[in-house]
Amino acid sequence: MTPQNIIIKNGTVFDPVNRIDGEVMDIAVSNGKIVERVNESSAIVIDASGKVVLAGGVDIHSHIAGPKVNMGRILRPEDHYRNLKPKTAVKRSGVGTSCPSTFTTGYDYSEMGYTTVFEPANPPLKMLHVIDELNDTPMLDKACYPLFGNNWHVMEYLKDNRHDELAAYVAWMLKSVKGYAVKLVNPGGVENWKWGGETTPLDEPVKHFDVTPRQIIQGMCNAVKRLNLPHQMHIHANMLGTPGNYETALETLDSVRQIAGANDGKPVIHLTHVQFNIYGGTNWMNLSSGAEHLAKYINNHNHASIDIGQIVFSDTTTMTADGPFEFKLQGMTGARWINGDIEAETGCGIVPIHYKKSNYVHAIMWITGLEASLMIDDPWKVCMTTDHPNGGYFTTYPRVMAWLMSKKARQKLTNKVNKRARSKTALESLDREYTFSEVLISTRAGTARLLGLKNKGHLGVGADADIAIHDLDFRKIDPSTTPRKFRKAMQKAVYTIKDGEIVVKDGEVVKSVPGRIYWADAKVSDDLARTVETDLRQKFQDYYTVQMSNYIIAEKHIVNSTPVRVNAEV
Amino acid sequence: MQTYQDVVCTVCGCLCDDIEVDVDGNKVMKARNACAMGTSKFLSYTHDRIETPMVRKNGSTQPANLDEAVTKVAEMLVNAKYPAIYGLALSSCEAVKVAIELTEEVGGVMDNQSVVCHGPGVLGLHEIGVSTCSLGEIKHRADLIICWGCNPDEAHPRHFERYSYTAKGRWRNGKADRKLVVVDVRQTSTARKADKFVQIDQGKDYELVNALRTALRNEQIQQEKVAGVPVEDIEELAELLRNAEFGVILFGLGVTQTVGKGRNIDGLFSLTRDLNKYTKFQIMPARGHFNVNGVNEVSAWQTGFPYGIDFSHGYPWYNPGETTVTDIVRRGENDAMLVIASDPIAHFPKDLANRIRKSPLAAIDPVHSVTTLVADVVIPSAFAGIECEGIAYRMDGVALPLKKVVEPSQGVLSDEDILKKILGKVRELKGRSG
Amino acid sequence: MADITLTAKANPPFQPLDLREISPDNFAGKTPEQIASLPIWIGNHPSTLGAVFDVKGETSATPQDLTITIEGGLPNSRRIGAKMTAGKIIINGQTGIYAGAEMKNGQIIVNGDAGEWAGLAMKGGSIEITGNAGNFLGAAYRGARSGMKGGIIVVKGNAGSEAAAWMSGGLIKISGDAGLMPGIHMTGGSILIGGNCPGRVGASMTGGKIAVVGKTDDLLAGFQIEEIKDKAKIENDKIPGPFYAFSGDNAEAGTGKLFIHKEKNPHLAGYEAFL
Secondary structure, three states: OOOOOEEEEEEEEEEHHHOEEEEEEEEEEEOOEEEOOOOHHHOEEEEOOOOEEEEOEEEOOOOOOOHHHHHHHHHOHHHHOOOEEOOOOOOOOEEOOOOOOHHHHHHHHHHOOEEEEEEEEEOHHHHHHHHHHHHOOOOOEEEEEEEOOOOHHHHHHHHOOOHHHHHHHHHHHHHHHOOOOOEEEOOOHHHHHOOOOOOOOOOOOOOOOOOOHHHHHHHHHHHHHHHOOOOOEEEEOOOOOOOOOHHHHHHHHHHOOHHHOOOOOOOOEEEOOHHHHOEEOOOOOOOEEOHHHHHHHHHHOOOEEEEOOOOOOOEEEEEEOOHHHHHHHHHHHOOOEEEEEEOOOEOOEEEEEEOOOOOHHHHHHHHHHHHHHHHOOOHHHEEOOOOOOOOOOHHHHHHHHHHHHOHHHHHHHHOOOOHHHHHOOOHHHOOOOOOHHHHHHHHHHHHHHHOOOOOOOOOOOOOEOOEEEEOOOOOOOOOOOOHHHHHHHHHOOOEEEEOOEEEEEOOEEOOOOOOOEEEEEEEOOHHHHHHHHHHHHHHHHHHOOOOHHHHOOOHHHOOOEEEEEEEOOO | OEEEEEEOOOOEOOOOOOEEEEEOOOOEEEEEOOOHHHHHHHHHOOOOEOOOOEEEEOOEEEEOOHHHHHHHHHHHHHHOOOEEEEEOOOOOHHHHHHHHHHHHHHOOEEEOHHHHOOHHHHHHHHHHEEEEEOHHHHHHHOOEEEEEOOOHHHHOOOHHHHOOOOOEOOOOEHHHHOEEEEEEOOOOHHHHHOOEEEEOOOOOHHHHHHHHHHHHOOOOOOOOEEOOEEHHHHHHHHHHHHOOOEEEEEEOHHHHOOOOOHHHHHHHHHHHHHHOOOOEEEEEEOOOEOOHHHHHHHHHHHHOOOOOEEOOOOOOEEOOOOOOHHHHHHOOOOOEEEEEOOOHHHHOOHHHHHHHOOOOEEEEEOEOOHHHHHOOEEEEEOOEOOOEOEEEEOOOOOEEEEOOOOOOOOOOEOHHHHHHHHHHHHHHHHHHHO | OEEEEEEEOOOOOOOOEEOOOOOHHHHOOOOHHHHHOOEEEEOOEEEEHHHHEEEEEOOOOOHHHEEEEEEOOEEEEEOOOOOOOOOEEEEEOOEEEOOOOOOOOOEEEEEOOEOOOOOOOOOOOEEEEOOOEOOOOOOOOOOOOOOOOOOEEEEOOOOOOOOOOOOOOOEEEEOOOOOOOOOOOOOOOEEEEOOOEOOOOOOOOOOOEEEEOOOEOOOOOOOEEEEEEEEEEEOOEEEEEEEEEEEEOHHHOOOEEEEEEOOOOHHHHHHHHHO
16 A cells, blocks of 8 residues: 655644754655645645654664563563553554563554664674564664674684775675674673673783774774765773773774764764763762763764763663673672673673662763763764663653753752762753754754664655654743653654654554664675685684574565665775 | 575474485485484475364364364364463464464463473573573583583484584584583483583482582582582582583473472572683573474564463463463363464373363374374474475574475465464454454 | 452353452442442453352442452452452452462451462462462562562461562461472561471572471571571561571572471481581
């Protein structure tokens, strides 16, 4: 069925990409795209007067699918018992609070006005699993970031200074396992953890491999740049969750400054969930926020973007490819612990956590995330995330948006957090309140731009008709003074339109659509591609326990497979 | 003659994916690289096949056409207030997805063979978590392999050669660089190959785990023997574990299905966690049916729960002991059952088997079994991985694509397609009645 | 005081009966007719209490003053008295799973046997079972590391396996025998077992007390003897001994206490050498 034409009339449109800031206007939709105009007599007319019309939300970093998330689901039946969702005429049943089932994930995002969500950490060996879960995650466009930071081939190519082959290998991998962007998690540190070692600083060589994390970061950043991938290198830095780690974060960012070349404005590195990576102090007792150091760096450089990984006081589940971090966390909290190391590639750890206001460390974490959001001036460099579910569930985004837009909302919670933490914070002195447009930049316009999704995150003619309409009338609701009302309006969309179809009405899914899966197809020179394939054929048998042909994922396994083709410089 | 490369073997949870299958005229002639079990499956998949759908009429089952059989199953499920759908460990994940949707549609309970194999391990996981890895991690790094209540030499014949004891890894040159320890109640063939065999009293696994954990903490054990093993030997074993560079415990039904069940695994997972304070240690179930892990995985992502999922209230609910098929049947609470490629009538205790037979019973299976013999409706199906494609999950959670190397007999469909037909009929019937 | 009597009708359904609506909290202020129309599940089939029970009597405005009497055994029932905060439920006959689950206060008396998970994650109040209790008495939800937090459970007969798993407070008294692993992972609270226990008492316990007045198998290796006591003190009761007193489970670095009757367990005499 071809989607019908739609006219959204008299809505208050916010579209930062096209510099539309609360203008009452109509938006026309035809064939899944935003168009100049449609014939009104044959179109569905949505009266959006008194409501805001936005591009659908684009999440740059949310753990929604794959082996790690599924282990989290299996670990936590008690988490599911808090949220049991029955089947409806349209929706499949499901469960879940911090580790929701796939259908529920799609519905909850869609009902919140989000239309695109990227899954940020996937072991290539288990990518068929990731893809199969994304196939079962409806309502959203999706993509995955395979993990490269502890990959044996990567480290060996780097050691041998074969940078062209490294780039070609990255291209081969993305194409073979249908990945979209390159993810590094604790580069080198996870390989060390596979011998029981710890997370490593940037210049300590990886055991048995004789390359340093710094070399991996620089080498991969360079490879990504030369491949012209749509998204820059996405990195979870070394020393995550360690007092004083802001220095490593800054070193990581600075290590690739030269790669960006002249100040061309195109970032080469995305430092993810910075909140976990920018602490001051020397131990857990004197932990402090290092947000000002990061903000200073980001404000003065254009080669880097970040997302926050804001924590929300709640009972949630931490999950990451950073195995050694999770081992340390379970040692500190005594909570349940899952570890899952993957041959020749990466690792994984899962630990449930309850962030409590009364806890000094948790309060510092909450403060750190907000400080980073407020101290970095340019919202195009900052993506709002909770690193779902690590900092909090994605369904708490409206609460985070309210904190950004309302000093009052922040202060109300600051008054309740651990007193010693509160005494050490600059948060209360920060008067900045995000404008609504700034919130939209950090939740859709900016994220889409950083992901290289030219047709998303805005409402210009030709854009994908992924649209959210929220019951938000700024004549009646001032987010700064009535943050609760703002939050409520952002929690459930009045309408969500996906690819030109109405999929949510009055906060409820009315139509289930599968969404598509993007992956990057970077064309490298034929010679180089052949060399790399020969290398891989030789090593595959030694490194892996599966055949190379079974490692490569056939497109038939992907619902709405959508390759993004780019030409590489190698 | 055509040769298929890199075919995935669909016998055990090892999912060896290097099988070369020769096919001539829609007949498998040879399966190279496979173990005896794999070879036997590839070469004798045509034996003992169910030829046609069967439906019970006037007391005896008689051949029927597929539509008639499908309608009977759909009616049985729609009319039930608490139907159970059981099996799927030998089906593809695609079939599992349809089975979940069907169970949700009829408000029933969906369970798989985990309940009688590694389900208790999941209960241990809920309480403790688990430190595990992909099989290649063992191949490259393990210098100590513990087989606890499992016998890979006979149940997973290529495990050692491909993934563990004798495999050549990056830092381990086969068994020369590894130690094998077997903990079991009898001297299995694996135990005979081991560097150390720890023979324990029947049903005393938890006691030994607890003693090892106590010894690891350097606490005094005020007994002479635990589980029949002298305390000095236990302390020596604890030292062996602690001093490994990379240890792994492989465990089987000899510990999941013996006294204490899930608590034995709770103990083993705790032991593994404790060992990581001293060195690197991992643990992994040696899964039996080739895709029992896949049923758990797909069930978990679609419903949140890995087995024993109750949709009777419209949402998924899970509590093994309440929502598991064995317990439901024990309490006599189900009023219909659809079995997919499993044989509960033969494998469950006799009183449970008798109770299953009290209410309508349907079976989908490629081959004859005791269950298909007594079922009210029987539908023949194709073998996943031989006669139809699909995805399956290895014991370490690596998903692999199954190949179709021959065509099934005419009219024989995959589990996936049969279940889709039943689901379609169920919706038709519900639409009519509603 | 007001009384409501639910009398099970003949030939009740055999599918699971979700009866979570049966509690004084839900009945207070309702007429028998209104009570009869409260929702239940028969398997996957939504129904009403009136389909399974004849409802008679008078209710009260508040739950504190209300006693609900259930006549007839329903072994397939679920969640009778779940989450109740006040009043009383008397069950004359067998009851099914989750009786008194997450109960906060009030009283449940089962004159008969109770199924699994009676008093699951109970916070307060009391449950008395005159017959036997199933497995997982006063235990925790799957994956929840918190079982019974408070209140009292008294079982006159025997209890099944894994009673009081993850218990952190309250008291469980079992007059008869207990199944395997009573008090597994318990962190606090007390268990008194009047009869025998097959073994693994207090596995992985880190706190709390368990007394076994009858026989038990070998203790787990994680327990060390501390002393011999004339009496074991369990809440307000002093149980006559003598008892071997142990501390553990050292496998979990625990400091729980076990009191095992000396004379009933001569096979433990070897421990005296360590005193």
